Amino acid sequence: MIAKVFKSTDNSLLFALENLKEEIEKEFNSFDFLIFSVHSKYDYNDINYYIKKVFKNADYVAFNGIDSFVDNSIVEGVSCCVIKFVKDGKISTFFIEDISFDNSLKQTVDYLNENKEKLHIIIGSLGSNKVKIGEFIEKLSLKLNYQPVNNIIGGISSGIINDNEAIVYQYIDNRIIKNGFVILSFENVSYEIGISLGFKPYGITYEVKKADDYKIYSIDDGKKFSDVIKNFMEKIDNKDIRYLWYTPIYFLDETDGYVATIRTIKDVKEEYIEFFGPIKRHQKFKFSFGDSEILLEEDKRNALDLKEKMPYPELIFNFSCIARQYVLEDKQKEEIELYTSILNAHLFGFFTFGEIGPDKNFKKLKLYNETSLLLALEEK
Numbered sequence: 001m002i003a004k005v006f007k008s009t010d011n012s013l014l015f016a017l018e019n020l021k022e023e024i025e026k027e028f029n030s031f032d033f034l035i036f037s038v039h040s041k042y043d044y045n046d047i048n049y050y051i052k053k054v055f056k057n058a059d060y061v062a063f064n065g066i067d068s069f070v071d072n073s074i075v076e077g078v079s080c081c082v083i084k085f086v087k088d089g090k091i092s093t094f095f096i097e098d099i100s101f102d103n104s105l106k107q108t109v110d111y112l113n114e115n116k117e118k119l120h121i122i123i124g125s126l127g128s129n130k131v132k133i134g135e136f137i138e139k140l141s142l143k144l145n146y147q148p149v150n151n152i153i154g155g156i157s158s159g160i161i162n163d164n165e166a167i168v169y170q171y172i173d174n175r176i177i178k179n180g181f182v183i184l185s186f187e188n189v190s191y192e193i194g195i196s197l198g199f200k201p202y203g204i205t206y207e208v209k210k211a212d213d214y215k216i217y218s219i220d221d222g223k224k225f226s227d228v229i230k231n232f233m234e235k236i237d238n239k240d241i242r243y244l245w246y247t248p249i250y251f252l253d254e255t256d257g258y259v260a261t262i263r264t265i266k267d268v269k270e271e272y273i274e275f276f277g278p279i280k281r282h283q284k285f286k287f288s289f290g291d292s293e294i295l296l297e298e299d300k301r302n303a304l305d306l307k308e309k310m311p312y313p314e315l316i317f318n319f320s321c322i323a324r325q326y327v328l329e330d331k332q333k334e335e336i337e338l339y340t341s342i343l344n345a346h347l348f349g350f351f352t353f354g355e356i357g358p359d360k361n362f363k364k365l366k367l368y369n370e371t372s373l374l375l376a377l378e379e380k
Helices: 013-027 044-055 103-114 133-143 225-233 241-246 292-309 322-343
Strands: 002-008 033-038 060-064 068-070 073-075 078-084 090-096 119-124 152-156 170-172 175-177 181-187 189-196 200-207 210-212 215-218 249-253 258-263 265-268 273-275 284-289 315-321 347-352 355-358 365-368 372-379
Touching: 002 013, 002 068, 013 044, 013 078, 033 044, 033 347, 044 060, 044 170, 044 175, 060 181, 068 078, 073 322, 090 103, 090 170, 090 175, 103 133, 133 365, 152 315, 152 347, 152 372, 170 181, 181 189, 189 292, 189 355, 200 249, 215 225, 225 241, 225 265, 225 273, 241 265, 241 322, 258 365, 292 322, 292 372, 315 322, 315 355, 322 347, 322 372, 355 372
Parallel strands: 033 060, 119 152, 315 347
Antiparallel strands: 002 078, 033 078, 060 170, 068 073, 068 347, 090 181, 119 181, 152 355, 170 175, 189 372, 200 284, 210 215, 215 273, 249 258, 249 284, 265 273, 315 372, 355 365
């Protein structure tokens, strides 16, 4: 497999794509697949039209990303990963336009169970008010009929808010996927997945007493969790809620004996605290803390582990939470610089609104927050 990534920050979507095509043609006489990350400052109605106008009949998938990763660069514009197979590698696609717990869940389960030998990259939307992507992923995980679950990874598209709607769409076959997802399925590739958490738990353990959807209402002894967070925020001079991203809650999984996941606070209301992922009653958690030094140390360990398993990857993908990038502050680039320097391969990825991947023991699929997921692959 020959893979390389390209970028353009031109304010015109047409000019950006033409710039990309010009650069790509210097390196490739032909290619098999294109993956685009497109900032949501561009009109989403134009994306399929201009990709087809510029790249004609090329096979592609596009999605919104607030910022994307192109090797060691963080790009606010359009980026493109170009893939050309030289052996028997292939990419096919599957998509759901509007997720639900009936037909679309069954279709997705059947597809993944029938293609368990392939590598699947999921790029999804947030879902709808009726069905959120985190709940969909949990139900999907329960119906997978194979172990280990080590072949599914991805992230939720990220974008700006426009008319009270988050522009976090995917684009394929002249369709705009607003409440669903796209799956890229790779055949005849070897791959390894790494998971970077990095946040350190501290303090006492709490138990969720009342929860609904992505919200916590009360914890131990019926105490309102919103009161706990408000008391905590009183000690912070700047009331920007993003300061709480340095101290996400850290769920514990007593059954399996490892960290279940981290949850990032989205909003503080009078009666509840809302997060970026699903919450369950009786889950136990601690507060955690992370800074750039702690997170980068975990990133380095993650990359070195992958290097042992796959010494010479031909392409790496990174799905890293936008809240994690906030905590990294001015060292955001150091995360991807670590990955590219250790694994010595081209890197493509984006800031996510949630990461999709296996747990650390590859027993189930789940939605992460404030995590960096790394995928290394090579053609067989």
